[in-house]
Amino acid sequence: MSRDNRKTRSLQSELKTRAETDSQDMFIEGYFAVFNRATELWPGAFEELAPGAFDETLGNDIRALINHDTTLVLGRNKSGTLELKADSHGLWGRVKINPNDSDAVNLYERVKRGDVDQCSFGFNIGAEETEWRDDGTVKWTITKVDLHEITVCTFPAYEETGVQARKAEIEQHKQRQLDQRKHQLRERLKNGITTNHAGKKD
Structure with missing residues (x-):
């Protein structure tokens, strides 16, 4: 598979909202990617992320978006409004909501109510392993990711x-x-x- 094309992967996550009473700051946080969870792309074809796949990419200039729309930026790691870290479970992120951005505040409320709980991440594949199995199935394990964006979305991008x-x-x-x-x-x-x-x- 070409590693030059940007890709997206989605999952239903347990995104949470959090508000700090002292500072009035609002956050959306949760896992945007999970390790060792095989996704069936179609019958007999699977893909999963290996632990450590994000280790070399979190220093990228990464944005948090709404519905993959590059005009609707929730946060950015370079500006300190997006925090990302990888642990043994997956890629965890926290976005600080701009109270003066009506799109961001509206999304915060939708996540809070449970109306929106999907998320995706946009990336390029840096390295992967392919397992061609004897039963005719195949599994790709992505071992290195070049991350560009994470997104909170109403529907996952197909x-x-x-x-x-x-x-x-x-x-x-x-x-x-x-x-x-x-x-x-x-x-x-x-x-x-x-x-x-x-x-x-x-």
């Missing part, structure tokens, strides 16, 4: 392009296997013919 790229990778693998079998068959036939000729007497 990434058809990412799924199609994975399917293309499987087709390429099948073609390589077929080519290898054809080559082995040709070699066996060639060796068999050579052996027969060598053993033939006039």
